[in-house]
Amino acid sequence: MHPAFSIILFTTLSGLGYGLAAVLGLGLLDASTLSAKLAHAGALAMIAGGLLSSTLHLGNPQRAWRALSQWRSSWLSREGVMAIATFVPLTVSAWFAVIEGRYLPAAGLIGAVMCSITVYCTAMIYASLRSIQAWNSGLTPLCYLLFAAAGGFLLASVAGYSSSAGGTICAAIAIVFVMAAWVAKYQWWQRLRTLAPLSTPESATGLGNIGHVRLFERPHVNENYLTREMGFKVARKHALKLSELAILVGGLAPIALLLAAIFAGGAVALPAAALAALFYALGLVVERWLFFAEARHAVMNYYGG
Amino acid sequence: MKSEPHVALSEPVSDEVRKTTCYMCACRCGIDVHLKDGKVRYIEGNRDHPVNRGVLCAKGSAGIMQHYAPARLRAPLLRTGPRGLGQFKEISWDEALALATGWLDGVRQADPKKLAFFTGRDQSQSLTGFWAQQFGTPNYAAHGGFCSVNMAAAGIMTIGGAFWEFGAPDWDRTKLFVMFGVAEDHDSNPLKIGISKLKKRGARFVSVNPVRTGYSAVADNWIGIRPGTDGLLILAVVHELLKARKIDVDYIVRYSNATWLVMDAPGSADHGLFVRDDSGRPQVFESVTEHVVPLGTKGARAALSGRVELPDGRFAVPSFQLLAEKYLDPQYAPEAVAPETGVSADVIRGLAAEIARVAFDEAITIDQSWTDMNDERHEAFVGRPVSFHAMRGLSAHSNGFQTARALHMLQVLIGAVDCPGAFRFEPPYPKPIEAHPTPHGKAEHFGSNKPLSGPHLGFPRGPEDLLIDADGKPMRIDKAFSWDAPISAHGLMHMVIANAHAGDPYPIDLMFLYMANMAWNSSMNTAGVIKMLEDKDPETGEYRIPKIIYSDAYSSEMVAYADLVLPDTTYLERHDCISLLDRPISEPDAVQDAIRWPVVEPDRDVRGFQSVLIDLGARLKLPGFVDSRGKALYADYADYIVRHERRPGIGPLAGFRGSNGDRAGRGAINPEQLNRYIENGSFFSAHIPLEAQFFKHANKAYQDFGVRMGFFDEPKPVIFQLYQETMQKFRLSAEGLREPVAPETHRERILATFDPLPVWYRPFEEAAVSREEYPYHAITQRPAAMYHSWGSMNAWLRQIHTRNPLYVPGPICDEIGLVDGDWVWVISHHGRIKVEVARMEAVNSSTIWTWNAIGKREGAWALDKDAPEAKKGFLMNHLIHELLPPKGDGMRWSNSDPITGQAAWYDLRVRIEKAERAEVSEPHFAALAQPGGGGPHVEELRYGQEWAK
C-alpha cells in the first residue's frame, strides 16, 4: 500500500493525541499545573491536527460531513462519529483543567474510554479489510491501542516531569506499554512475514488448475490509480532493517531514556523523558510507514506485484 | 433504511445517429455515430452491417479520440526549414493547389515518369490508380508490396482469389480451422466473430504462429513454428495426405489443372509448359481411347499419371504426376522437416490426420442442386469442412509466394476451396488470371500529356510482359515487373525512396505520397530512408528527391519530410467508397460495398484527399477529369463516386443504380445514390442465390450472377492452377530458352525459386548470414488495439501500448541472464537497436518479438517530447535493410521475395547482447517540431463532462 504522508501523519498524531487525552482522563497528573493544561491543549491539537490531515487526501473534502452517516456498517464512519463525540468529554476535561485547574473524573474517565474506542475504530478501518491480509488481524487494533497508550503515558510523563508531579508513575507505566506495544507489533510482524497469501495470481484468475500464473502484460502500460495507491512495494530486506530501526528508536531508546529519567531523576528526568517521547514518535512514524509499505493488497495479484 | 438514490435510467443517448463506415483500420465495419450537441457522443457497431454485425473493436470505439486528437493537421503546410525538422508555415488551399498544380504540370509536360505517385493505406485505389493512369506516369502503386502481395498474388494465380479480405472461412460450417501467421489483421472483427462461433460449436482451431498472443492464445492447438518454415510444414502435410491417399481425386480432376499435360522435353523452349492445341486449349490424355484430346472433351477420362507420347514424338505427363512425385519424396516426411520447422513429427502428422479425418470422414452436404460449367447437374454441394486463413506470417518472407502457393495447393488437394465448410470466395472473386490485366508502364505505354495505355498493376503471363527496356533495365522507379521482381503485382513502394535517391533506374522530380509513413514505420532501414530524404546533391544544392507532396490527416513522421502538405480530413468528415472495383466488403454469400460520408463537418481548413486529387486532375486537365472543353467533370469525390463510370453502367458503387435506384451491379447513374446508401446504413448488399453460393469458380449460376452484376462481361470460370505455367516460362528464360532471356545475374535465382510447383527454400537473409552469429529470428506482431502507427495520437489507445518491450523467450533470458526491465542490444547484419526486454514462455524458442509500430519519433503525432513511445518505444525496422548482405561478387539482392518483390521483413535474423540499463532506446532521432506550431499543452481530458449527469 502506498504510504501516504497525510495518512501516516493522521494515525500517528491522532494516536498520540488520544493516548495523551486518555491518560489525562485518568487523572494521573495535577490538573492545576501549567504543564497539565498544556498537555490538554496539546492532546486536542494533535487530535484535531490528525483529523484535519486525514481530510487532506479526500477528493471532495467539502462533503466530509457525510462521513458521519454510516456508523452502522463503516468503521471509517464510526471513527468519524467517535472522534467528534469524544471531543465532548475531552473539551469538558480540558475546560476544567485549563480554566478551572481541576480534574473532573466523570468527564475524564468517559473521555478515556471514548479515546480508546476511537483508536480502536481507527485501527478497525484497516483491520477490517480482508483485501489487505497484513492488516486483517486482531493484532492490528491491539497494536494501535498499545501504541496509543504507550504514547499517552510517555507524553504524560513529560508533562509530569515538567511540573514535578506524576512524572515517574507515568514513565513507569509508559515503559510497560512501550514494551507491550512493541511485543505486540513484533507478533504482528511475525504474522505478516510468515503468513501464506490468502489470494494468489492463481486464485485471482482461477487458472491455477492449468499451471503457474504470471502477469504477462498489464492492461495499460503506465501506472494507474490502483497501482499508485496499492502497488507500493518495499524490499523485504529494507523492511527488516526499518522494523529493527523502528524498534530501536521507538522502543529501546525510549525505554532506556525513561529508565534514566526514573532513576536519575532531577534535572535529567525532563529532558530524558522529552527525548524519549521524541524518539518514540519518530519510531512510530517508521512503524506506520511500514504498516502501509509492507501491506500487500490482493489486487496486486492482477498487476504482477 | 433510506430509499436508494434516483438514477436516470432512460436518458436518450444522443440527438442523432449517423451511420457510416469505420476507418480505424482496414476492416471497414459499419458504425453508428451518435451525435450530441454537435459533438461525437458515442460510436458503436452497426447491428445491421454485414461485416461486423454490431460489434466494434477497441480502435473503432476509440474513434472519438482519433477525431479530436491534437495531432490533426489544421491547414495546408509549406515547408520553411530544412527537411526533417517539421518547420512549416500554414498556407491557403488556393496557394497549395496552385503550387501542386505547377509542380505536377511541369513534370507531366516534360517527362511524366518523373512523378512517383504512391499511396499507403489507401482505400480508394481505383481512383488513385485511375488518376495516375490519366496523368501518364508509370510510377504508381499502393503499399501492397510491403504488405502482403505474396498472399494476393499466390492466391489469385493459384485459385483465382486470396485470403486477405477476399475470402473467408465458412464460419458456420467449418469443423477444422487452421490459421497461419495471423496475430491480428484485416477483417479483424469478422475473424473474432468467426473464431467465437467455432469455439461455440466445438470445432477445432489450430493456429500456426511463432508467438502465442491474440488469436493464437485461444487456439485449441498452437504450433509455435520457426519463422519462415511454414511452407515446409505445409508440404509435409501434403506428403502425408498423398501417402495416405487422402486427396479428393474427383475435385482435382474437375476443378484443377491436374490432368493437363506438361511437356517433358528438356532443353526445348516449351519444356515444362502445358501441351496446347492450335487454338491454345490445354491437352489431356484420354485414358480409355488412349488419345491426347483437348480439355473439356465430352466424356473424356483424363489421366492423372502416365507418360504420354505426343503426335510429334515428344513426351508429356499430366501435371499431377509431377506434383505427386515431388511431394511423395521422403524429403517432405514429417521427420525430415521437424528439425527445420521446430515442429515435432507427431504434431505434423497429427495435423495431417485431423485435416484428412475432417475433410473426408466428416464431409457435409447441402441439399441444393446446381450446375457446373460443363452443364453437369449436381444434386448437392459436398463440403470438406476444413478451412484455412493466412496472412503476413506466411507472406512477409522471401519464400512467401511459394509458401502461400503451397497452402492453396493443400486446399485444392483436399477439395476444400469454396465448398461448404471450407475457405470461400467473396465476390467479385474468384477471377481467373485471364480476367486480370497485364502490367502497363513500358515507354510505349505513355508519353508527355498522354495517359498510360492501361492499368499500372497486373499479372505478367510470362517474361514477355515485364516492364523492362531492350537492355532488360526496369521501366518503373520501384523496379516492379522487372527481373528483380517479375510478378510484383502490387508494386514495390518500399523501394521507391531508395531507388529515387540513387537515381536508379532514373531520378525523379516529384514524389507524391498519400497516407504512407515512409519516414518511419512503413520503411525498412528507417534511418537510411531518413538520410535519403534529407540528402542533397552537392553540385546543385538541391534535394536528391527534389520535391515531395504528402497528404495525411495527422502530423506523422513523414509530414516533416514533405515540401508541401495537403491536410486530409478524418474518416468522420469525408466521402469514401469501398468499391467492388477495389477492395470491397463482400461476404461469401453476398456482394457488398459501402461508403463513408461526412457525419460531422470539419472544424478546420482540411479537405478529403480524394476530392483534392480530383481537383488537381481538373486543374491539370487530365483526361477523365475534364470534358472536351477542359471543364471539370466532377465537383468532388462524392460527385465522382456517383457519376464516374468505368464501363457503361459500372461505377464505383454497385448498389442503388438506375434512375429509380433499383438496379444492382449494372445500371445507369443515380444522382440519389449516396442518399440511398446513407438511408441503408452506408452499405449495399445483394444476396447470392443459394444455388450460386458454392463452387463459384465452376458454378454456372454464380458465373451468370457475376455477369449480371458486372464483375465480368462473360462467364469467367477458374481452373485451379496447381502447376503454375508462368513460373516455368521464367525458368525457360533463365535457361536462355525463351525470349526475353533473363540476365546472367538473375538466372540462378530464378531457377531456384520459380518452381512451377510450390517449393520451400530457406529465407534469403537466414541463408545469407551465419546461423551462429545471428541465431534468433526477430519479428513483430500486430496488436489488436493499434493499427500500424495510427493509435499513438489517440489518448485512449495509447494507454494500452504506451511503449513496447522486446519479448525474449525464457530459455534465452536464462542463458544470458536477463530479467524484465533489463536492456539489450539487438544486432542484425545491418544495424543494432538498444531496447528494454520482457520475458515470455509462450513463444518459439528462437524467436524474439515486439508489437508493431509502437515506437514513435520524438515530436511526432503531437505527443510530448518525453512520451514513452519516443523514449522507450522502438521499431524493429532499423535492423532490416532493403537489401540483403553483399554476396561474394559484391552484388546485393533486394530483401524481398524474388517472385513478387514482397518486402521480407519477417526474414530478419539477429543476436542479442546484454546492455546497460537505460532510459532511452536507441537509435534515437532529433525531435521534430510540431508542424504549424501545435496547440496548447493538454493537461487533462474530461471528454463528455458537459454531459455528466
Place this chain on the structure above:
Amino acid sequence: MTSLPSLPTPKKLGLVIDLDVCVGCHACVISCKEWNTGGYGAALSDQDPYGADVSGAFLNRIHTFEVVPEGGQVIGEAGEARIVHFPKSCLHCEDAPCVTVCPTGASYKRAEDGIVLVDESKCIGCGLCAWSCAYGAREMDLAAGVMKKCTLCIDRVYNETLREIDRVPSCVRTCPANARHYGDLADPGSDVSRMVAERGGYDLMPEQGTRPTNKYLPPRPRKPLAASAGSAVLAENTEGAKGFFAWLDGMLDRI
C-alpha cells in the same frame, strides 16, 4: 444506505466472461470508456493524455497472463505455456465490502437487481472502498475526486430509448468474440446461469468471501494434435509412387 440489502436481491444482474474466447482485443475496455465518459456521473478523465505519464480512469481493463504448467514444455503445440486474456470489471459482489466500508452512503448495492453503484453526489473521495475491493474494480477519477466503477451500464440496461436488443452493457454489445454475456444470475433458467452451469463458471478469489455475481468461464480443455498422429486416417496404404498412381487410376474409374 451502506448496509447491504437485507434480503438476497431478487435479481442478480451481472456478467459472465468466457476466457476460452477472449482474444484480448481491448474492445470492451474502450467501448466502456466512451460510453461512460459521457454517461452516468462524472466523465472518466485522463491525465497527461499526450505526455509521459498518461493515465486515465477505466472501469474495465484487460490483463494478460501467461500460464505455464509445472514441468510443461515451453514450446511445441499443446499443453505448454499459454496466454490468457483476462477482462476484469466490477463483479457486483453479494457481500460487497466496498459498500459496507463507505462512510457516506455513496456506495450502495441496489436491492432490486444487485448492481453496486456510487452516488457521486455523496462521495467524498476517501478511497476506502477501492482499498476494500480485492479485485481492483474501483478507480478514483482524479479530476472529479469521486470514485468510479462499473455501473453495469445501468443507463443502458433499463434505457427505454434503446432498442430492447441494445439494453445490455456497452462492453457486451461491442465484444467481437462474444466473450462477454449479460444476464440475471439469480434466475437458474437464464442463458448466463445455464452457461455457468454447463461450463463450470467460477468465482474469482472466493477466499475473499465477497460472493461475486460475475462469473468466469474457464478455457475449454484442449486435445493435443500429436494425439491424432497415430490415427488410422493416415494409415499408409501406398507402395511408393507407383502404388499411388495405380490407386489414382482406380479412383478415376469411380468418378
